[in-house]
Amino acid sequence: MTKIKEPANKRFEESYTGSKVSSKDMVEVITEALLSKKGQDVTVMDVSELTTLTDYFVVAHGNSDVQIKALADAVEDDLREKMGERAWKKEGFNTRSWIILDYVNVVIHVMSKEKREYYSIERMWNDAKITKVEDKPAS
Template sequence: MASTETRQMVLAAASACEEKKAENTRILELDPADSGFTDFFLITSAANDRQAVAISDEIELRLKRDFHTLPHSVEGRRVGEWILMDYVDFVAHIFLHEKRAFYDLERLWKSATPVDLEELKATLKKKTAAVRKKAVRKKSAPMKTSVKKAAKKKSTSKKTASKKAKPSGQSRKKQ
């Protein structure tokens, strides 16, 4: 089963494709029994080789910035007809329209489950909200005790400081 971070990375890559005007972007969740090498395929189309390179650059930039990860390998960037970006947990395929129709990866991996982008966004929002609630619960209990301890230390240190300090007038009279 793919991790939440992998799903977030796939979603970020899909939104990068959207931003660069890629067409017919699809996400396939591969069956672990059929494919042991990756969890997802992101497949998208570009109108020309320059757009394909721009899409791959945007995916790489966004994943580097947001997740601090680079692709394990990139193939076909120079030619731009079919760019393959291997992020281990998912693979992004950026095709020119003709090459996508010729190779027809969706047909080759017909055992894969298509993933709806809106459904993926909704699932991730639910999971992140649940994780945040847990984190808030965990943080709130220890913070209360640490605040109490800090307040106690302050009051104790003020008392000891006031006991040690002598008024300046008293020390002059004794001399």
């Protein structure tokens, strides 16, 4: 289970994804998948009020190209198995330093720490509602 650090009165906004699956529900599955493979600094950015491109960006980084691929694979597998969703577009599986999975209303960026620091997506979208996601401690 994940623990999302955000104001208690605010959860992800419901949005239309073109299917019966809400963007909010997709984000929950995505963050669980990333955490299951030890994704680092999992961050959700609600950009729905800033752009018409997508509702959410989910950003995480891995410690190696193998982990980056494993993170992206986990997201793809879980969205397909749990929600019947397939990526509209995906890029970066050859180089594995920055993989992008585009599900139209949710775009996932899985990258190396160096790429993340250099391109700083969070800083570029600093007006977005940003939520840091942490793994819940085992009880």
